[in-house]
Amino acid sequence: MTDTTPDQSLPAYARSLGVKVDRIENELPVLTVEFGANVEGRPGAFHGGATAGLLENAGYAALRTVLVREGREPVLKPINITVQYLSAGKQKPTFAQGRITRLGRRNANLSVEAWQDDRDRPIATAIMNILMA
């Protein structure tokens, strides 16, 4: 991938999966991934794992954005993630944005949504807990 900023801020896994920062909305990044072979599960549909990967990256990106704003740069460690799949991801770009539900000193609780055409009809959502060490 030859893109420089701001995608370089994403982890190797995210860049390798093809995840990019699409835009900043309400001061938090919206990530996107195009449909392609590397995210395909059932023929013609996103793999649940790829959707989860996008959700998780959007969660981390939101948290990092908020932490940087507060002048904090802790190492982030995953505690858990629960993904709800609402409808199949079709052959089109998928977007995701995370929201911080609670930011503590050691733990952050996030909720993340992924959608395709219509933001009000998410295809998957996730709840994540992240430890800040």
Next chain:
Amino acid sequence: MSETPTLAPKGFDPVEAGKLFFKFGHSGWLGLRYNDHADNWVELELPWRKDLLGEPHSSVLASGPIVSLMDMASGMAIWQTADTFVPIATLDLRVDYQRPAREGSSVFGRVECYRRTRSAAFVRGVAHDGNLDDPVAHVAGVFMTIGADPRTKDKPGSKGDD
């Protein structure tokens, strides 16, 4: 070869299915491999790879690929338990991370299907990096069946070879 993996006309063989599944798409990209199975569980392997790392300045696999590994192992555990390839969709998947996987180490995902109803299948499993008793993550999930085995529609048991 067509887009849809061609499986044996009936039953489910995780070894043979793996050969097809892991050639294409997301699981092919991740390089997933079949490792082991029994009546109601399947274990797959996710080889360590530099471009799957999570945090900068760390050599630990990102958690995303582990979700993919467990999702795939879940599906195969359900087909293995049902002994048929019914299309399924993930409803809910939860992963509790216990510790980072060891640097440079493959992660193995072993998932069992412990309950099936007419329309749902429940799974649980662990991800580990060599020792089942020292897991990297625990996983629990629910899947829905979304139709009949596509192979039974056209050729009912034409080549029964199990």
